[in-house]
Amino acid sequence: MTKEDLHERVRSAFQARTAVVPDPEPPDWTTADGRGRSSRFAPLMAAVAVLGVLAGGALISVAVGSDQTRPASPGPAPVSASPVASCAAEVPSRVLPQWARTGFTDAEPRMPYVLGDQGDIAAIIFGYPLAAPPLPDRSNKILWVSRVPLDPGDPLRIEARLDGSGTAVERTVLGGPGPSGIDLPRSGCWHLTLRWSGHTDTMALRYSPQN
Template sequence: MNDVEDLLPETLTAVGHDAPHIPGLAEVVRRRARRQRATGVAGLAAAVATAAVTASWARAGTGDDDLPAAARGCTSAVENAVLPAWARFGFSEPEPRASFVRGSLGRILAILGTALNSPPAPDQHNKVVWVASPDAPSDRSPLRITATLAGTGQVVRREVPNGPGPSIVDLPAPGCWHLDLAWGPHTDSLDLVYVPPR
């Protein structure tokens, strides 16, 4: 029998030969850096603006048309702040700041790497890191996502195989998506805004 130790180097080399290659990698990275700088500032501004617009819309009793198109129907705000202590595992900084959305029941957090795009931007994934609160811990069973596009009733389902953790969540249209989340015996829900890529 071939010994594992003997086969391993050539096996790993064979795996490496299948690696995907992105042309213009340096420029892709620079674009991501520019976009993250913009999102850091704009994310907070957008959250504040959405909250402000929602509040004024509620006070004035005007119609849904007053809301920014992508955020129409959304109720969860993006926070740009220091993460709750229970959501900091894996971060090197003691008090990491991030853009995130809390579940309506406070049982889960969606940490957003950048703005979410639909269709997905060619050089940037829709990365969402799901963190379950200690009150609703993951048992590593799948995180099931049922996403409904506000104003249309369009429903799609996604699954993160090993439960809350890093994921890439692509959704089929821009707009406000209401996500019903279920992992193990726990549930929660939140809204995420997807915008067309710039």
């Protein structure tokens, strides 16, 4: 017997034995009380279907949301410019700052005064209005008061420049901020740079012409 004959006999015997084996019947999903298992699992199947719909809706929402353009983030806030010192036509009498009341007897003394642009020094004008040239019956008396600490004996140095011209003069108050008489050569708006005890501040004072 050849090898091919042996293979043919084995195949024929296998087909003959499997031909008499019946196909398996489909499973019986009904229970003893006559209700189908499909009815028992219907709520579960419905819940699964609802979850599938919700999940699909969520995916659609995410897809749509991802296509929307995000609003641009706000840029940095604009930086406001520092106020420019100006010469007021009039300097009204006002209550002095708390730190500038030394030597005054009133609880809330009122005087015409100008604060430095940095707020570190005050020019209390006793000879208001300031005049150039000075009036014969009133001097240009200014009491300088420092808000920041002083070095004893260090002078107050003033560099004054007349607005709209190249005129510049220097004045010195010996001993530092305190009583002084500051005369300037011409009327107009003078821009002052004040230096004392390692501090620097600026302000503008108006000198009026003689009437």
